[in-house]
Amino acid sequence: MSAKIRLYVEHPLGAGQTVPLDRDQAHYLFGVMRLAAGAAVALFNGKDGEWLAEVAEAGKRGGTLVCQEQTKPLQLPPDLWLMFAPIKKARTDFIVEKAAEMGAARILPVQTEFTNSERIRQDRLQAHAVEAAEQCGGTYVPEVADLQKLPRVLDQWPAGRQLMFCDEAEVGNALQLAAQTQKDAPWAILIGPEGGFSEAERKRLHALPQSHVVSLGPRILRADTAAVAAMTLWQQALGDW
Amino acid sequence: MSAKIRLYVEHPLGAGQTVPLDRDQAHYLFGVMRLAAGAAVALFNGKDGEWLAEVAEAGKRGGTLVCQEQTKPLQLPPDLWLMFAPIKKARTDFIVEKAAEMGAARILPVQTEFTNSERIRQDRLQAHAVEAAEQCGGTYVPEVADLQKLPRVLDQWPAGRQLMFCDEAEVGNALQLAAQTQKDAPWAILIGPEGGFSEAERKRLHALPQSHVVSLGPRILRADTAAVAAMTLWQQALGDW
Numbered sequence: 001m002s003a004k005i006r007l008y009v010e011h012p013l014g015a016g017q018t019v020p021l022d023r024d025q026a027h028y029l030f031g032v033m034r035l036a037a038g039a040a041v042a043l044f045n046g047k048d049g050e051w052l053a054e055v056a057e058a059g060k061r062g063g064t065l066v067c068q069e070q071t072k073p074l075q076l077p078p079d080l081w082l083m084f085a086p087i088k089k090a091r092t093d094f095i096v097e098k099a100a101e102m103g104a105a106r107i108l109p110v111q112t113e114f115t116n117s118e119r120i121r122q123d124r125l126q127a128h129a130v131e132a133a134e135q136c137g138g139t140y141v142p143e144v145a146d147l148q149k150l151p152r153v154l155d156q157w158p159a160g161r162q163l164m165f166c167d168e169a170e171v172g173n174a175l176q177l178a179a180q181t182q183k184d185a186p187w188a189i190l191i192g193p194e195g196g197f198s199e200a201e202r203k204r205l206h207a208l209p210q211s212h213v214v215s216l217g218p219r220i221l222r223a224d225t226a227a228v229a230a231m232t233l234w235q236q237a238l239g240d241w
Numbered sequence: 242m243s244a245k246i247r248l249y250v251e252h253p254l255g256a257g258q259t260v261p262l263d264r265d266q267a268h269y270l271f272g273v274m275r276l277a278a279g280a281a282v283a284l285f286n287g288k289d290g291e292w293l294a295e296v297a298e299a300g301k302r303g304g305t306l307v308c309q310e311q312t313k314p315l316q317l318p319p320d321l322w323l324m325f326a327p328i329k330k331a332r333t334d335f336i337v338e339k340a341a342e343m344g345a346a347r348i349l350p351v352q353t354e355f356t357n358s359e360r361i362r363q364d365r366l367q368a369h370a371v372e373a374a375e376q377c378g379g380t381y382v383p384e385v386a387d388l389q390k391l392p393r394v395l396d397q398w399p400a401g402r403q404l405m406f407c408d409e410a411e412v413g414n415a416l417q418l419a420a421q422t423q424k425d426a427p428w429a430i431l432i433g434p435e436g437g438f439s440e441a442e443r444k445r446l447h448a449l450p451q452s453h454v455v456s457l458g459p460r461i462l463r464a465d466t467a468a469v470a471a472m473t474l475w476q477q478a479l480g481d482w
Contacts, residue, residue, distance in 0.1 A: 075459070094335075101466050103458065137461045173477075217344065217482040218316070220378045225342050228466055232473040236414075241458040 003042040013048040017067040030058045049074040077103035078239045079186040085115040085193035094224045100132035102231040110150045114195035161186045163211045174212040175237040244283040254289040258308040271299045290315040318344035319480045320427040326356040326434035335465045341373035343472040351391045355436035402427045404452045415453040420478040
């Protein structure tokens with residue numbers, strides 16, 4: 001028995017564990033994907049790894065699965081936050097999806113001086129992160145935080161957390177150096193809005209002792225491209241690639 | 242006078258050069274963006290760098306611009322091809338956009354055994370590459386080739402062109418080593434379809450003397466994410482970052 005469908009659930013998983021499905025999950029598995037009793041589904045909850053489960057009961061409004069055996073242990077991503085200034089809806093969705101695929105542990109939308117949007121739909125973005133984890137075979141789902149103002153985030157910046165700050169106006173790559181001294185530290189990547197950072201923001205970011213400035217090449221990248229490029233550089237220098 | 246709008250044109254550019262606009266360009270500049278005579282536009286044609294031009298004549302069905310001065314020299318990207326297996330429409334569009342932003346010189350859609358789509362709209366994809374170049378401040382537009390079958394491309398593979406082959410089933414990164422010996426060679430990156438390569442394709446690719454196998458980390462990436470990640474690794478090791 002092998003499962004083609006991966007599903008994120010919030011229920012604990014373990015050998016013989018019964019997992020109840022809510023209406024949406026039942027609709028997806030039995031209505032959309034046409035699974036019947038006895039079919040295999042891969043389950044993960046972000047805590048207990050991946051489990052092969054069998055459909056025990058398939059109904060229109062719910063159902064149950066029973067866990068058979070663990071197929072993957074929990075694989076936590078490195079302790080990396082991705083911070084970005086929300087942009088147009090489709091591209092914000094992409095950034096969240098990409099962050100989950102690339103292995104960010106936490107996603108923090110931040111409001112900068114040149115950020116257009118004043119609010120985000122946190123629940124919708126969290127659902128995108130779940131979907132990306134289901135697709136990419138991950139056993140962990142990054143938490144999407146609520147939108148916060150950048151100065152507030154910097155005021156409360158954790159002492160030990162290093163910051164990779166992608167500044168269009170800079171050249172060079174401080175990551176190679178940082179990889180030698182800060183390999184086991186927690187990190188964050190900050191991607192600017194399409195209009196860049198304000199002069200005041202840049203000053204503040206450069207002054208932060210934990211900040212490491214990294215250039216993303218000679219062309220101007222859209223925020224979603226920059227997010228993937230920055231996470232690639234980080235994963236290669238400091239992460240689990 | 243500084244220009245907020247960048248426009249790709251096919252006409253030669255040079256000091257005092259008059260550039261005629263077609264109907265679509267006139268509609269965009271004068272209808273959508275509401276420019277009038279005397280307004281500034283940045284022009285590039287992929288050959289003569291970027292020029293500051295002034296609107297001389299603004300009409301509903303056409304118009305003319307006159308080049309004033311060169312604002313950027315032509316900056317050719319490294320000789321890098323991006324080869325990918327077309328996927329769903331929106332994600333294929335994204336890959337082309339990302340390839341232009343990240344600095345690929347040529348974009349080659351290839352049909353593999355597990356590729357879903359049998360045809361592409363080459364003209365639409367080329368238009369996406371133009372738009373991405375307009376947005377990212379580039380002076381070059383990568384050519385989007387027509388869809389070709391992968392075995393045919395490999396049969397005619399140019400002797401000197403190195404191939405970065407992103408294989409999900411592999412670990413390790415052969416780029417660091419290749420960077421020492423093949424830094425000035427032309428290169429290509431090959432991204433597989435969502436279903437991966439077939440066993441026969443993998444054998445053939447591994448047997449190609451120019452091929453360098455690179456892993457993109459422990460999570461499965463979507464093809465558009467993989468394209469940006471692979472171009473990042475290449476640009477950093479061998480390109481112009």
